[in-house]
Amino acid sequence: MYHNPFYTPEVQGQHELISIGRLDLEHGGSIEDCQLAVATRGTLNEARDNTILIPTWFTGTHQAWLDTYIGPEHALDPSKYFIVIVNQIGNGLSTSPHNTGDEMIAMSRFPFVTIGDDVVAQERLLREHFGVTELFAVVGASMGAQQAYEWAVRFPDRVRRAAPIAGTAKNTPHDFLFTQVLIDAVTSDPGFNGGEYASNKEVVAGLKHHARVWAVMGLSTEWWKQEEWRALGFETPQQTVEEFLEPIFAALDPNSLLVMGQKWQHGDVSQHAGGDLAQALGRVQAKVFTMPISEDMFFPVRDCAAESELIPDGELRVIDDVAGHFGLFGFVPSYMEQVNRNLAELFAS
């Protein structure tokens, strides 16, 4: 346990820590006192049928959604919906290696957590804390898309709509390998010390190395070529890496990247149907808009399109964005226009 200023209300805005009690994990072990960091907007209606759940992406927190996606000018409009953003387990805000007071699971002793564990935790949170058992929609991007798919497969009769953005229901072999490179970058730093560092500052070299991997895969070949970083105020690619990407990742907790990375690697809804992805996605009752980003380097459109075709009420809605995966941050104004248009149509259906 150590103090990391990134995971404080000063940076992350106000949010609530809600205990859901003991969470037994799919792959063994448990979290005795599982706390979920939650931010909500809007109000639950009397019918209790206007809840939109938003799970978070790799390294992301609720704040990224509040900053870019939610507001009266967006489809995710708090005047209409009760929006619940739940930080994923291990992301540094919910129960995580560096912030838990439970020595049994602190730092390198943190257990292997799955996408399914997150969804089970979220379901319990919504039911027990908010009295919500049915989702108007689940909207998630990247690892949040994994959680959205998991919701739709695991609780088919309780999810009305799903919008998985830039992510997959079953992690691809390529993404497994890519995530390994992200993990390698952190664990190969001697300062990581098998997860038993005194603070993220001891692992800065590895975290920056990790950032440089994201430079190659998070942003597209074309984003770099068209010098789109100029729109962010930078003068060179090198400056963009050193003053933008490296500081973002250097602030994070290294063990959190491992917990999330391994979770990402093993995301796979086909586990609910003996490994048969078509059968698993065939169970989905929700209306699903699968929304890959055109220039995504590691969730290519065709991978998402193949999954979309397996969903009975599924449609493919490609978001055109030169930024690639990091288009999720809404760098390019037309990104949110497209997301809003698609979400509005999905919500109106």
Next chain:
Amino acid sequence: MYHNPFYTPEVQGQHELISIGRLDLEHGGSIEDCQLAVATRGTLNEARDNTILIPTWFTGTHQAWLDTYIGPEHALDPSKYFIVIVNQIGNGLSTSPHNTGDEMIAMSRFPFVTIGDDVVAQERLLREHFGVTELFAVVGASMGAQQAYEWAVRFPDRVRRAAPIAGTAKNTPHDFLFTQVLIDAVTSDPGFNGGEYASNKEVVAGLKHHARVWAVMGLSTEWWKQEEWRALGFETPQQTVEEFLEPIFAALDPNSLLVMGQKWQHGDVSQHAGGDLAQALGRVQAKVFTMPISEDMFFPVRDCAAESELIPDGELRVIDDVAGHFGLFGFVPSYMEQVNRNLAELFAS
């Protein structure tokens, strides 16, 4: 200097070490006794106009070309052409950090070498050692494509044909960042010790990390998804990484990867025209078939197509191959069919 068994005739087949004397380097410093490792096939004709030069790719040696590209059944037919394969400087066979007896440039003291330095060295080799001043063709892939473009721009009246495969004339910003990740993987290993290790065995962790980066970028998302590794005799992606890719890179000399990686990063023919790529490529007199590979993750077709359009007698010939960049190894039989067809047409023109 240490003995690395990968760089011996037992592994690399017979080749000749030819000294071209002192090589002064573009960015300062020199190699006092620059030795180029060379393999030839075929015979120089009386007119001295049938020479095809083949420079090597990142980590590649002449042996990769002999194994896959050269023979009576290929367009690169030794009965017609005098084929000269020159290993690039720093690749472990030509003068390199780990094999030089010159203490001034050994290991971490090896100077920064450019694509231009290689081409200057090759030009001297061909002229002084073989009496060749004109190229029937230069054929190169990846970093070999960089050298092919450099030849065509630097010596426009001496190169009749050029076939740059899966590479660029001006390195893209994305590839600069990608190469940095490759370099990071090696240098972040404590065993690398700033380049002063006793053998590559001390850097095996970093070399394997480097291999895992190649798994993500050298092979395509689709190659992994379609389980093309089965054709190579593997059972799982993990086995493919551990028993195929990791051993390949673990055998290499770490400093050689740095020398080649930095050289790759700075490849740019526009330096011959004050930074104006269109002007530089506009000087090319050779007939050029630019041959990107359809699924290449880091030399995407559109980057190569854009350069092709700047070449007066240039044509784009896309090679369709699910393997992506590592298609270069000829895993997929249709790869060589396409390369041979295009080279044959180029050579007949």
